[in-house]
Amino acid sequence: FAVVSVLSAAIPGAQVGLTASAVQSVAHAAGGSEGAQRQALQAGLALLILAVAGHLLDVWGQYLDSLLRLELTTKIGEQVMVKGTRLDLQQYEDAEAYDKLQRAFQESNGGRIYQLFSEMLSVSRELVTVASVSVVLFAWSPWVALFILLSPIPSVIAHMIYTHKAFDVEYARAADRRRMYYYQYLTTTDHSFKEVRLFQLGPYFVERYRKLVLEFFRIDRQLARRQSGIVGSLGLLSVLASSGALLWAIGSAADDGQVGRLAGYLQAMGTIQASAHGMLLGIATLYKDTLFLGNLFAFLDLPERRITGGTRPFPAKLRKGIEFQNVSFVYPGTDRVVLDGLDFVIPAGKCVALVGQNGAGKTSIVKLLTRLYEPTGGRILIDDVPIEEYDLDDLQRHIGVIFQDFIRYEMPVRSNIGFGRVEAMDDDERVRAAAMAGGVDTIVSELPDKYDTMLGRHFEEGRQLSGGQWQKVALSRAFMRKAPVVVLDEPTSAIDAEAEAEIFGRLRDIAGEATSLIIAHRFSTVRIADKILVMDQGRVIEEGTHDDLLRADGVYAYLFNLQAAGYLGEPASQ
Numbered sequence: 001f002a003v004v005s006v007l008s009a010a011i012p013g014a015q016v017g018l019t020a021s022a023v024q025s026v027a028h029a030a031g032g033s034e035g036a037q038r039q040a041l042q043a044g045l046a047l048l049i050l051a052v053a054g055h056l057l058d059v060w061g062q063y064l065d066s067l068l069r070l071e072l073t074t075k076i077g078e079q080v081m082v083k084g085t086r087l088d089l090q091q092y093e094d095a096e097a098y099d100k101l102q103r104a105f106q107e108s109n110g111g112r113i114y115q116l117f118s119e120m121l122s123v124s125r126e127l128v129t130v131a132s133v134s135v136v137l138f139a140w141s142p143w144v145a146l147f148i149l150l151s152p153i154p155s156v157i158a159h160m161i162y163t164h165k166a167f168d169v170e171y172a173r174a175a176d177r178r179r180m181y182y183y184q185y186l187t188t189t190d191h192s193f194k195e196v197r198l199f200q201l202g203p204y205f206v207e208r209y210r211k212l213v214l215e216f217f218r219i220d221r222q223l224a225r226r227q228s229g230i231v232g233s234l235g236l237l238s239v240l241a242s243s244g245a246l247l248w249a250i251g252s253a254a255d256d257g258q259v260g261r262l263a264g265y266l267q268a269m270g271t272i273q274a275s276a277h278g279m280l281l282g283i284a285t286l287y288k289d290t291l292f293l294g295n296l297f298a299f300l301d302l303p304e305r306r307i308t309g310g311t312r313p314f315p316a317k318l319r320k321g322i323e324f325q326n327v328s329f330v331y332p333g334t335d336r337v338v339l340d341g342l343d344f345v346i347p348a349g350k351c352v353a354l355v356g357q358n359g360a361g362k363t364s365i366v367k368l369l370t371r372l373y374e375p376t377g378g379r380i381l382i383d384d385v386p387i388e389e390y391d392l393d394d395l396q397r398h399i400g401v402i403f404q405d406f407i408r409y410e411m412p413v414r415s416n417i418g419f420g421r422v423e424a425m426d427d428d429e430r431v432r433a434a435a436m437a438g439g440v441d442t443i444v445s446e447l448p449d450k451y452d453t454m455l456g457r458h459f460e461e462g463r464q465l466s467g468g469q470w471q472k473v474a475l476s477r478a479f480m481r482k483a484p485v486v487v488l489d490e491p492t493s494a495i496d497a498e499a500e501a502e503i504f505g506r507l508r509d510i511a512g513e514a515t516s517l518i519i520a521h522r523f524s525t526v527r528i529a530d531k532i533l534v535m536d537q538g539r540v541i542e543e544g545t546h547d548d549l550l551r552a553d554g555v556y557a558y559l560f561n562l563q564a565a566g567y568l569g570e571p572a573s574q
C-alpha cells in the first residue's frame with residue numbers, strides 16, 4: 001500500500017516538468033522553431049501516459065486502503081474486548097478508572113487508528129509530491145521554491161494550537177459525556193421505559209441532557225471563534241507568501257519570455273499549495289489522533305488481573321469447608337469498613353444462609369470468596385488452605401455463583417443455561433438436567449424452539465420471560481456448573497413460593513455434593529439452611545440453625561416473627 005501510494009505521489013512532479021516543456025515547445029512552434037511541434041506532442045503524450053498510470057495507481061491504492069481499514073477495525077475491536085475481560089472488578093467499579101475505560105471505548109472501533117495509518121501515508125504521499133515538484137522548482141528558482149514551500153506553515157501551526165485545545169476540552173468532558181449517554185440510555189431503552197414513562201421522567205432527563213449539550217456547545221463555540229481568529233490571521237501570512245511568489249514569477253516571465261516556466265510555476269503552485277497544505281494539515285490531524293489514541297493505549301496498558309492466584313488446583317469436592325478468619329474489607333478508594341473482623345465457617349457439604357439488612361456486607365463476602373476483591377485483613381481458607389494459593393481460574397471455575405444482578409443474556413435458552421459451563425453447552429442432557437434443577441424445564445417445553453428459542457426482546461423472534469422465569473434460568477446456569485461450591489445471592493427473590501420450595505428441595509439433593517452459601521431476605525428460603533449467619537454492619541452477630549436462632553430469641557427471631565406476622569396479618573410480638 002505504501003509503495004503504491006508513494007509511486008502515485010511522485011507523478012505530479014513529472015507533470016509540472018512536462019507541462020512546462022509542452023507549453024514552451026508550443027511557444028517555440030508558434031515562433032516557427034523546427035522540431036518544436038514534435039517535442040510538444042511528445043510531452044503531451046507523456047502527460048497522457050502519466051495521467052492513466054496515476055489513475056490506475058489511485059484505484060489500486062483505494063482498494064488496499066479499504067483492506068487496511070477492515071483489518072485494523074477488526075483487530076482493535078477485538079483487542080479492546082479481550083482487554084476488558086482481563087481487568088479487575090475494581091476497575092469497573094471505580095469512577096476514575098471507569099472514565100478511562102469509557103474514553104478508550106470511544107476509540108475501540110478502530111476508526112481512529114485506521115485514520116492514523118492512512119493519515120501517515122497521506123502525509124508521506126504529499127511529502128513525495130512536494131519533493132518531486134520542488135526538485136523542478138528549485139532548478140528554476142530556489143527563492144520562489146522556498147516561498148511556495150513555506151507558505152502553508154503559519155496556517156497549519158494555527159490548526160495545531162487549536163487541536164490541542166480541543167483535545168483538552170474533550171478530555172475533561174469524559175464524566176459529562178458519560179452522564180449524557182446515560183440520560184440518552186434512560187430515555188431510549190426497553191429496560192428503563194416503564195419507569196421513565198410512568199414516573200413521567202422523560203422531560204427531566206431531556207432537560208438534563210440539553211443543559212449538558214448547551215454547555216458543550218457554548219465552550220465549542222468559544223473555541224471555534226478563537227480558531228477562526230488564529231487561523232484567519234496566520235492564514236493571511238500564507239496567502240501573502242504564495243501571492244508574492246506568484247508576482248515574482250510573472251515579473252520574471254515578462255522579463256525573459258519563458259512562458260513555459262510560468263505555466264510550470266502556476267501548476268506547481270496549485271499542486272504544492274494543495275499538497276503542502278494537505279501534508280501539514282495531515283500532521284496536525286496525526287497529532288490530534290495520537291492525542292486521542294493515547295486514551296486507547298492508556299486503556300490497553302492498564303494493569304491486568306492484579307489479583308493473582310497460586311498453582312494449587314481447586315478440590316473437586318471440599319473435605320473440610322470454607323473458613324473466614326478475622327476478615328476485614330474496605331473497598332479500594334473508600335474508607336468505610338464494610339466487613340469488620342468476620343469469623344465463620346461453611347462446613348463441607350452443608351448449606352449456609354446469610355441474612356442481614358441491606359448494606360450489611362453480604363454480597364461483599366461473595367466478592368471476596370470468588371476473589372473479585374482481596375480482603376484488607378484476615379484470611380479465607382478453603383479446606384485449610386489460604387484461598388490465594390489456589391489457581392485463580394480453577395477456583396472461579398469451581399464456584400457456581402449467581403449474583404443478585406445476574407445477566408439476562410439476549411440469546412437462546414441453551415446459551416443462557418449453557419454459559420454455566422460453556423464447554424458443555426452442546427451437551428443436551430446436561431443442559432436439560434440443569435434446567436430441571438432450576439425449575440425452568442416446563443417453561444422451556446412450551447417455547448416454540450425449546451432450548452433454541454431466543455430470549456429477550458432485542459433480537460428477532462425473542463421471547464420475553466417474566467422476572468421470576470429469568471431468575472430460574474439464571475439458577476439453572478448455576479446448576480449447569482456442577483461446582484463443588486455454589487453461591488446464590490438472593491436466588492429466589494422473584495420466584496413464587498411453590499417453585500422456590502421445589503428448587504430448594506433440589507438444592508438439598510445436591511447438598512453433600514456441594515457446599516453452598518445462600519444470601520436471602522425471605523425466611524422461607526433461609527430456614528432450610530443447615531446454618532444461618534445473621535450479619536449486621538459487617539459482623540456476624542448470631543449463628544445457628546433456624547430452630548436454635550428462634551430459641552435464642554434475638555435479632556433473627558424478631559425478624560422472622562416480623563415477616564411471619566406480615567404473612568398472617570398480625571402485629572409482630574417483641
Ligand SMILES: Nc1ncnc2c1ncn2[C@@H]1O[C@H](COP(=O)(O)OP(=O)(O)OP(=O)(O)O)[C@@H](O)[C@H]1O
Nearest residue numbers: 093331334338356357358359360361362363364365
Ligand atoms: N463497589 C463498591 N465500592 C464501594 N462501596 C461499595 C461497593 N459495593 C458495595 N459497597 C458498600 O459496601 C457495603 C456493603 O454492600 P453489600 O453489597 O455487600 O451489602 P449487602 O449486605 O449485600 O446488601 P443488600 O442486602 O442490599 O444486597 C454497602 O455500604 C455498600 O454501600
